[in-house]
Amino acid sequence: MEIPLWIILVPLAIVVALTALFLFFNVFHLARYGVAHRGTVPLILVYLVSYAFVLVVGVGALGSVLWTRTIPLGDLLPFSSSRGSPSFGL
Amino acid sequence: MMDLKTLPNCLPNEKVVLFLRRHWIDLLRIFFLSGFLFILPIIVGVLVELGNPELIVHAFWGPALTVALFAYLLIVLVLTFTELTDYWLDVWIVTTERIINTEQHGLFNRVISEVYLSQIQDVTSETKGYLATFLTFGNVFVQTAAERERFQFKNIDNPDDVKIAITGLAKTCKTSHGHEAHQETPKKIAP
DSSP: OOEEGGGGGGHHHHHHHHHHHHHHHHHHHHHHSBBBSTTTTHHHHHHHHHHHHHHHHHHHHHSOTTOOOOEEGGGGGTTTTOOOEEEEEO | OTTTOOOTTOOOOOOOEEEEEBBBHHHOOOOOOHHHHHHHHHHHHHHHHOOOOOOHOOOTHHHHHHHHHHHHOOOHHHHHHHHHHHHHHHHEEEEESEEEEEEESSSSSSSEEEEGGHHHHHHEEEESHHHHHHTTTEEEEEEEESSSSEEEEEEEEOHHHHHHHHHHHHHHHHHHHHTTTTTTOOOOOOO
């Protein structure tokens, strides 16, 4: 039995959606309830730029992976095929 | 955004005297914790690389670890934002007429309260601990005549100076408004 590699993108998509929602709430709170004082607008910009930076770097790092590939379930354990059971020096 | 020049329910001739936030040590705590959480995957990555180098290049676990790292960084980033927003929205505004206390507890819990300077009965400053004494930060408690919990300025810079300023403003306010205009007079109980 094989599983498609893209399946691990599903929890990532949920995390991205939730963090984007929380980013929106943070920006909304600052814009709505913050005091019009030096620092509030730059702080909102820092939020947006740093989130976008992590998003772009992350997507870039994942871009090189061939997500349409399938992996046999037996290969999920990294040592199952390459190494035998430990001999403990016997 | 709330403008300091046009406060909600602004009284005639009311001016902002003090605009206070929590001490920068609270900001430093947030940055230290976030910094640690950001470098934690590097430490874990080095340990995994040393313990089992095959895991990083594995057909499934390689991409899975990259996805996990990506998700982790996004979560830590947003938690840092939430803490920063909490810090940024905790403000105390002292005007010539009143004190406005705005406190953010997490993202969905916000408390705004105000007290008129003429209602103030007692102002107490508190500096507790080595770090607070060395960096001169602490709490200021404002007690009114009404039966409500004490008004608290949490972890502000120079609490003693703030206490003196509030006491002086309250005195000036009471003098200019007539003695204790907003205060309830105690009723006499018949014998």
